[in-house]
Amino acid sequence: MSAVTFDDVSRHFGAVRAVDAVSLSIAEGEFFAMLGPSGSGKTTCLRLIAGFERPSAGQIRLFGAPVQDQPPYRRPVNTVFQDYALFPHLNVRDNVAYGLMIAGQAKTDRHRDADAALEMVRLTGYGDRKPSALSGGQRQRVALARALVMKPRVLLLDEPLGALDLKLREQMQDELKSLQRQLGITFIFVTHDQSEALSMADRVAVFNAGQIAQTGTPEDIYFRPETAFVADFVGSSNILPARLVHRFTGRDCPAALRPEALRIVDTGPLLARVTAMSFLGTATRVVLDADSIRLTALLPKDAPRPHIGETVTLDWDASDLHLMAGA
């Protein structure tokens, strides 16, 4: 059974269509990422699942049951907020135990459970501190423990790593992944960072202007983007416009071509001028201008290097050219 189902769900704020007729299905136990630029509707989707927003139209189901009329406190989901939203007047243990206290669990029981949850996020011994005495990474873990102690069937994470520095972020990515495997519950994760989404999630939905541009595995999204928006947002794919694609394939649609698929050869279908080069260690990144279309190529380190300003001939395998829906 799918954990979360959207059937043509819309959320309009006045004339703004924050979420516009979105349908999706997230499986139980899945690590699902909602990826998109700010204002693309991904966070609104998360808030619709949590219950902080009501859909303007459409139906939301959790484990098969319609929930659009249920308030947040009746839904079997918990949220890790972007700003963590720890209660400043409670210490760490009481923060984690808050949901259990509301549920009516006795003090010794809920403190024991809270300490166990703190141990799970490796914060043993921090229970008596106030949230203000913790670092950003520690607060993030407390927020995680506070949600997980409720044993939700779906955990929602709103840009959970956004406020952390790079090293902490990579560490938390690994921890979140192993936590999700260990607990086996559904994680739904909102981010604007494509590398984060691709490296952590089982499946990714790419949002654009309130709609899902593409849903698929990280490999699908990375190697087989269905629209120019996805190709552009997800990575450094070259986007060949329809007129160029038409010349090579006879098809009238844009196509994505990964930089590593471009080769500099003696005879080939496309001429381009080298405008910039940068040495990356294992490869050389070459920026080319082909008839005012900007292309990037990654040359292996043993390939001959062109000169800046030189005109070269480019080729690629037909199978690397990924045709997309109209831009």
Added chain:
Amino acid sequence: MPSERAPVSLKIAAGAGLLFLHLPILLIFIYAFTTEDKSYQWPPPGLTLKWFAVTWGRPDVWAALRLSLQVAAISTAVALVLGTLCAAAVSRAHFFGRETVSLLVILPIALPGVVTGIALRSAFHIAEIPFSFWTIVLGHATFCVVVVYNNAVARFRRTSGSLIEASMDLGADSFQTLRHVILPNIATALLAGGMLAFALSFDEVIVTTFTAGQQQTLPIWMLEELVRPRQRPVTNVVAMVVVLVTLLPILGAYYLTRGTDAVAGQGK
């Protein structure tokens, strides 16, 4: 960079300013102990504690004090409820005319008390409401609400909105969220606002003169008493009590909100 030491002239000026502000209050305290009761003669011919006993025995003082305490307590209670609700609405919800409501709530404290007083008096007259204890409370509540509102709204603004969502997310309904998250987070602001409101109400003169009938609150009683050249030091004894009753809550409010946000409305 500020220099470590202020020039001597500045120190003298500051000292003189402070003396100018506080010497009259000290004089009032001294006259509470004078043996002479017809006019304020300086220096006092002698010192005595008998005026405390005389004051203790005057039923009109007790009646005025009781009225003032009751009015202040009820005005503060009304202000706490209305001011908090209003602050919550203005800082949490987005609705048409929100800024206007915010301005209209604060307006009574910006208006001269005379205007508020006359406006209320004519309103009571048109509505044919007889002057009573409750008309005084209504008058005081107009500015007490502002003080509570200002304190609460500042705290609400600093309290992250996601705290309420987090509480709901963890299973708490609106009432549980109010009790376990909102109230603990705004408690000191409410206490500070309530204390200020109490102090403002307790020594209010202008609005009260327009909204009270025959009843006398303590400040009104003092005003009347000054005209009579008999047992004048009794007024000074009462003045000392008023200073203590109003100063302590204001000091308390100051310490409660120190380092958090300015206690708005102190200037009334």
